[in-house]
Amino acid sequence: MTSQEACERYHIPMELLKKYQGWGLCACVKKQLQAQQYDDTDLERLSLILTLRDVGFETQEIETYMKLLIQGENTQDRRMQMLNEKRSRTLDKIHVCEKQLDRLDYLRHELRRKQNNGKQ
Secondary structure, X not given: OEHXXXXXXXXXXXXHHHHXXXXXXXXXXXXXXXXXXXXXXXXXXXXXXXXXXXXXXXXXXXXXXXXXXXXXXXXHHHHXXXXXXXXXXXXXXXXXXXXXXXHHHHHHHHHHHHHHHHHO
16 A cells, blocks of 8 residues: 555545654555555554544654554553553543533533522
8 A cells, every 4th residue: 555545545644654654663664666555564553653643642652652562562561651641641631621610510500590590
């Protein structure tokens, strides 16, 4: 599959493919007729990169995670640590948002109460 085909089929931005190539993560990519060819392993890695990006990993974190992945199973603990840290930070953000919603709901409740008292 060419770069353009991968971009179109999997809705992957071309800039991401170029970063992926620049990280040296696409050992399976072969040049044929001046076009990059991606195999199933490359596409699986691209899918993982997109997932990491979607869950909030920054570019540097993605690069680190992917390089660890390529180093092999002996990096599983470090990769799990990265995922756990991201999960913890995401939960912290959720808790902040929940507190904000509680405060908004309180303000809405108070405003409705005052509106109702004014109508009586």
